[in-house]
Amino acid sequence: MPELPEVETIARGVHERVRGDCITQAWFSGLAPLKTPAARQSKGLAGRTFLSVHRTGKHIVCELGPAGASAPDAQWIVHLGMTGRLLVTTPDAPVAPHTHARLSLESGRELRFVDPRRFGRLEFRALGKTDAFRAPGADPLAVTGDEFAALFRGRKLAIKAALLNQALLSGVGNIYADESLFHAGIRPRRAAGRLTRAELDRLREALRTVLRHAIRLGGSSVSDYVDANGVRGFFQLEHCVYLRTGEPCRHCETPIQRIVLAGRGTHFCPHCQR
DNA sequence: CATTTCACCTGGTGGC
């Protein structure tokens, strides 16, 4: 489900609702997709307070510590995979199928992780023992033009595949790769290293514009994505190519084409993108 | 090494 704009929306929502709240108890289902064993997560989470929650790449990073502390001494890192949701609820709210984590909070609310396909990941890090979490790739909203161009230099793979590589850029997924390539007028199969500097500048600008616009609209709700409060996003209404196979291009009316690239459905306008 | 393919899961949709 979630790419940078969706993860950003969820992280902001969770931050607003749980900051300053202390975790009294943590429960995990037997099938929970865990990077850290359940016992260690439960023990580490209980008694710690949410100091802040933010996004890094597609990861939601919860900074944890003693109540009122200025610096965190632990992190809870949530990756939502394809179908993960992070929801703040009342404790009596019905428990959705595939709920894999429930964190009871001192305020009486719960933070719940729901993930039908279990492609997500939950990780607990005690800082000092482990380094603070860092996304491997550059942030597409902060990267400079020179840095952006350098990411793709000499690479033979398709630009779409390069955009999806989190070690290069962190946060771009299938929707926003397709949408930004459309806005930059670039075919997804073009070799990344063969793009001109002007094209790369256009692509970086398209990414920034599309991602920021999507964040403003609360992300894309393609099937069932919702934010921390259970509210859907609206950016799916702005999609120009993603999941619009056969429909007319919004600029030139040419039917949108679908190919498979890097194992993912890839959508583009054969007329507007060269 | 860089790049590609596939497995990991459940659920929704559309054709027959």
Added chain:
DNA sequence: TGCCACCAGGTGAAAT
């Protein structure tokens, strides 16, 4: 209605 093929926001391991 049922069955089946195919598709879906991601990513890491294995293969090339």
